Amino acid sequence: MTEFRNESDSLGVVRVPSDMLWGAQTQRALNLFTIGHERMPREMITPYAILKKGCAQANHAAGTLPTEIMELIVRVCDEIIDGRHRDMFPLPVWISGSGTQFNMNVNEVIANRCSQLAGESLGSKKPVHPNDHVNKSQSTNDNFPSVMHMSVVIETFRRLLPSLRMLKDHLSTKAKAWMDIVKIGRTHMQDATPLTLGQEFSGYAAMLEESLYRLDAGLGEVYALPLGGTAVGTGINTSPGFGEDAIANIAELTGLPFVPVRNIFAAQGSHDALVHFSGLLKTLAVSLNKIASDIRLLACGPRAGIGELILPANEPGSSIMPGKVNPTQVEALTMVSLQVIVNDQAVSLGGTSGALEMNAYKPLMIRNLLHSIGLLVDAMDSFRINLVDGLEPNRERISDHLNRSLMLVTALAPAIGYESAASIAHHAHETGQTLKESALELGLVTEKEFDQIMVPEKMTRPHD
Known part of the structure; x- marks a missing residue:
């Protein structure tokens, strides 16, 4: 009992x-x-x-x-x-x-x-x-939002930024290792001009590096605490300088650059700094969703799809189809990305619902902010460890797609004109010929000229 x-x-x-x-x-x-x-x-x-x-x-x-x-x-x-x-x-x-x-x-x-x-x-x-x-010397109205800011900063420094930095670094490592693997590019989900697999992955790494810059800049607002404002921002029932002294103590205890807000009335009546930071988490989620979705698309197959990337075989992919490998880490990360986007909507709605000297949606807002940070950290770590680190290129498939692509003809356009180059591509597609066979049959270019111009490696670095 x-x-x-x-x-x-x-x-x-x-x-x-x-x-x-x-x-x-x-x-x-x-x-x-x-x-x-x-x-x-x-x-x-x-x-x-x-x-x-x-x-x-x-x-x-x-x-x-x-x-x-x-x-x-x-x-x-x-x-x-x-x-x-x-x-x-x-x-x-x-x-x-x-x-x-x-x-x-x-x-x-x-x-x-x-x-x-x-x-x-x-x-x-x-x-x-x-x-x-x-x-x-406190009110919930000033100490709770201060703790909201503190917890977001601490979790971002302790977990989010290191996790994001590690994923970015591992994608950069793949980009460097694959910089010489020439592959066909794709726009509108159709064949386009060549690039290297390393160039493609360098874009993914750069997206995450830009998120690091954004988050670091966004923290500047979140460092500012409204502590000392008590009930409505006037500081009633505090001694002079209390807020500044308490915040200085907090900064020393955490080793983080917390400072007083410029205007306590703004910080207690609204939570715009947290709404902005939630938007940055959403932007990171959008980037992660794009990266993961691209990898899923490039790995689809392995025989009836693009199949240019080989996913690590972490677990059986199907309860009925033997030997199936599914992009489960992609699916987990993309689901997390969508949840973070929805969490941001809740934070935005909470932020816009404050009235006069206080916002009465604080628990909703901080729940979703911290939920987003935690989900992003766990999903990025899982994606890095269980997918990115074991990801491999299918060089044979990449080469086959490259050599069969009609869009290599783009390199001929400056020499023979857009319409003549287009006629080579159309003729090759209709007859099943290679671009070279089609160009020579149509008499639009000599074999020597074709071989000098049609070098996929040069197309990936046209100014070298």
Whole structure:
């Protein structure tokens, strides 16, 4: 049987499981918001502890928080930062649009753990009170969006950028290795002039490098925190300079360049920086979808399709067709890409729904932002390890497609004119001849001229 203790808040007494560190307001939220199965993002727990630690240190420096209280709060925050007490944050995503209950969950856990360390009973709010001490100089309206920014920055630096950089580097390695494999290009899904497989893959690597630049630039806005604005941006119930001092502490604790926002009213009334960053995640997803889809297309077959790339045979592809190899890593990455695009739509709708001095769609927005980052990281790592690293060119098939393509005739156009070159292509297609046979039969070029001009390798580097 579960044992309970009584805790109280401004509305009265609430029964809380006796072995849990949360308090009355968290328990009320658990009782009132039984919506879905998703908890508030785990990626927000450590940043919230960092923020509470930085705020306690700033309040102590301002002379508004006693040393013993500050030290207890800092000690508990360090425990949370070290990964302890993770199961004490049980709230679902779908709570108040401000995130108030999650902020209070953090406040209550810290206060109750301080009580334990001080030898006091849980729920006594001695010697640390969740509102008066842990939440001192703060409102959910400024600390929750600050933690939203912090968690996005931390996850981007810790996971997203390294994963993206590794995938880009591995595609670059393939591009360099395949730079001399001449193949037929394709536009409108039809044969076009030649390029090398390396040139093709260099484009994929460059797309991801450009995403790295975009994300790095987009982080510039996300570094700015509205902490210190409290309820509506005026900074009521704070000491002078509190926000700046707390943010400086956060920057030092994380090693990341967090700074105060230029205008707190803008940052608390809207979340445009996060909407913009979500758009950058969507752009990355669009790039990944194009890269993966191209690889799937080039590998289709292996005998009845293009078949120019050989996929690693990771698993049986069919429950009924023996020997089938399917582009399953492509399918996983493209599904993730579409999910990230949809997540961005939710972030955009949340961002546009703020009213006056506060946006009440914060949990929705941060859930989708962090969900996108996590999915992108996992999918890029899987795609790199299980597909890109084992991908090989089918040189024989590439050569066969190249030599049979009619679009090599493009190189003849400057010498004999567009219409004469077109007549060679049409004649070759109708008769089944090669371009050379057709050109000589039509008498539009000599054999020597044809051999000098019709060199696919030169077509890939016409200015060398």
